[in-house]
Amino acid sequence: MSFFRSSADFTVRLISLSPINYLKGLFKMYKKLLVSLSLIVTCFIISGCHETTKADQSKDGYSFETLNLEGKKVEQHVKKSPNKVLVIGEKNAERLIYFGLEEKIDKLAYLESVNNKKIKGISVLAKEWPSKEAVVKSKPDLIYGISTAFQKDRLGDFNFWNEQGIAIGTTSNYKNGISPDNYFLEIEELGHIFNMNQKTDRFIKEQKESIKKVTDQKKKVGRESILFVASDGRGNYYYYPDEYSLVDEVVRELDGNYLDLGEEVVNLSYESLIKINPEKIIFTSFMASEGGKDSLKWLEHDSLKNVVAIKNKEILEMNYDDVIRGNENISNVYQEIYDFLKVESKEK
Template identity: 30%
Template sequence: MKKIISMILIGLMAFGITGCGNEDATTAPKTETKVENSNEQLAHYPVTITTYDYAKNPVKVTFEKSPEKVIAVYQNSIETLLALGLQDKIIGVSGLDHDVKDEYKSEFSKLKHYEKTPTKEEVIGLEPDFILGWYSLFSEKKLGDVGFWHERGINTYMAQNSGVIKPDSLQNEYDDILNIGKIFNVENKANEIVNNMKKEIEKVKDLVKEKEAVKTVILEVEKDGVYRIYGEDSIGGDIAKGVGANLVAKSSGKMGNEDLIKLNPDVIFTVYYGKEIDKESALKSIMTNEGLSSISAIKSERVHPIMLSEVYASGIRTLDGIKTISKGLYPELYEDK
């Protein structure tokens, strides 16, 4: 009997050891996955990015890890973060010229939105670790120069086409998106966004390479008979050149009716934004201006409204700008779409 009991006990002990071994085997992969993810983060950081101060001097900032509490000001900053899936990192937003794109409205509705740019005191109270915005955000009248924040361990990033670097360019927009991808360790998503923009440019360029270049002007109505021109040194101008247009108003600046009539563009893009210049009034102020009635674009009704956010500090809307300008220049390419 003692032998039988001993054999049973030995069997139970063996079963217990086997059971524990199986339990460890099932949990081990989870531990390895956590270690692998942790190692991936450790391998990515630190990341050093070049940004600028208010004097437009380059400043290097280093990120030891992905920011967790971000304040994003202005359209491109907000939408780029949303496009990269970083909505959970955002603690405050402000400065929209247009409603956010439809695909981001649900996530945007959950964010703390300031109708006016938050004050320096309000931002300090939010305890961010990263502030993303335009050059103008870091003036003394708003948040103050970047050094104030860097001394407090809060990193900053300025959109390069918001007045920091001249000329404005598509490459600056690409670089901003890629830099934000690096900062948050979402480079694959950032590369995909930028590559789609580049592919759209190349697709249109290839389709129209045998066509005659369309005489084009991109402008914003400042007041009756005075226009702000978006020349080759603007995002809109860079896009228009990229898809083969003849940008006849080449330099950014101001222009009157007489100069615009002399240029006689075949296509005009008129910029609109917010409540100041809405879509309808931007179009109407050109089409109903009797002084411009002799211009080819007006006679053929080839005047197209275009969002400010598609031609200035455009962020992810750069792709929309490429499509808006391409469709206005070459409507036949989009007839079946």
Template identity: 40%
Template sequence: MIGQGLAELMIAFGGEKKIVGLAYLDKSYSKYEKQIRQLSVLTDMWPSKEAILELQPDLIISMSSAFQKERLGDISFWNERGISVLTGINYTIGRTIDGFFEDIENIGEALHIENKTNAFVTEKKARIKEIQNKAVQAKNKPKVLLVASGGRETYDYYSPSLCVIDEMIEGSSGGDIQISEETYAEMSVESILAVNPDKIIITEFQKSDSEAAKNKGLLNPSLRNVTAIKNKHVMVADYTNAIRGSLELVDLYEDVAKFVHPELYKGE
């Protein structure tokens, strides 16, 4: 098992006893931290081929980026040795909510626990549909800017191909601001002023100081004329969940919907 996010999925669906080795932990907060540390962790980084072969696994579950020459080599290397490979879909450009659910379904099929994984996916998709049905009642479509913050004076822009939260903004009847043809770009204060969003969502790693991240924008005098700042319409979302999804993906979807159109959720 290579990748903390994929390990979390296996643990959530009761498949941790099948994990003979774990590698490449992203060091972000995990509610499964205790279970992860009870597993055989080969390394926090990319494991060697020799370390994996010594475990004699039947299956390697990993992000696709692992299978490069300088890391684990081609998938064919493992197949030739009788070891199957399952790669995560939502770890490359082109991330989608459906891709996240497909990763769960693929793990369920590989581990023969489809009853658990399919039930989870069905329930979460139904909740998303409820959110979308409520969102169509909205009478306006506020402009929403999504940025990532690393504690610097600038922000990072991620295109829709790099994160799933854009789908949440769109599904919540928000106007997702796209500022660049590039997949990733650094945003200055001037570029935020130029697009003048009605609302801003800042992504930060879970368990970081979300209030500090929010206040960084709200208290920045250079941004005082931005509509979102003037109206204090700033939200902080967990980075991992916003970028590639997590088991709390639908909870974030609902939080985004309430942030974009709070008037639709009055009394709830």
């Protein structure tokens, strides 16, 4: 401010000088002004560039936080945005593809369905858990996978891989629980890992807006009792507690009548299902064949014909990964469950 005040006084004094001296003084004044403005513009340009590309320009790379198996935050470090990623879990591969990161996927391991066309063309390192030796040999700069992979007797823990100079990013942390809020935290973390926060922030905003449009219609949801049943794909059927899926929170956000059978996984038998006698069933199966209904045969057993949900054919089969991991459009999960629960003519 003092510069402009003194410049104004300087201009007034110049008026009383000779024309030549006046012009010389005026030139000096504007020269100082132009220098000051150029310095200001330069500062803005430098600070702007630093803000948008600071991760790429840093010689030391950048850090991000992820969750370990115990659900605790662990700082990870990368020298640059990862370009050779080993993905554990095909749903995670779908997520990277959705966000335009397909070229960064080097290999994929631990397949969770049959004939998934979305991951066609990606090199498969192992259909199940890969060996440490195979991973080391592939030389990834990041392992992005479900948290249960990082056990000492499976893929190895954080310490092992960090000592190899390989960073880890995790998803589906059962210790903290599978929930819509934690799903969005995973998307936020993805933005940090690949230095694309604006893109992931925009996605989160759009998804939350879409979810609100669905939950705003919850007055149309009936009060029928809803049981969530999950198959492991090996002939066993379970009730999953809250931290194992998105279903409980979605149903509750829609004001549905979710049946809570406790905090432990419950192995369901024909007898137990008859006793529970739900009015609606949301069903999913691990490793289900594409478009197949084989797992539903368990619910077609003759002894279950009088269970209300089965008798009235009130069964919704959902994709396992969508309800356990969360797909690339979590608002679709809300919409699918809402469409199943709504009663058009009923208001609560």
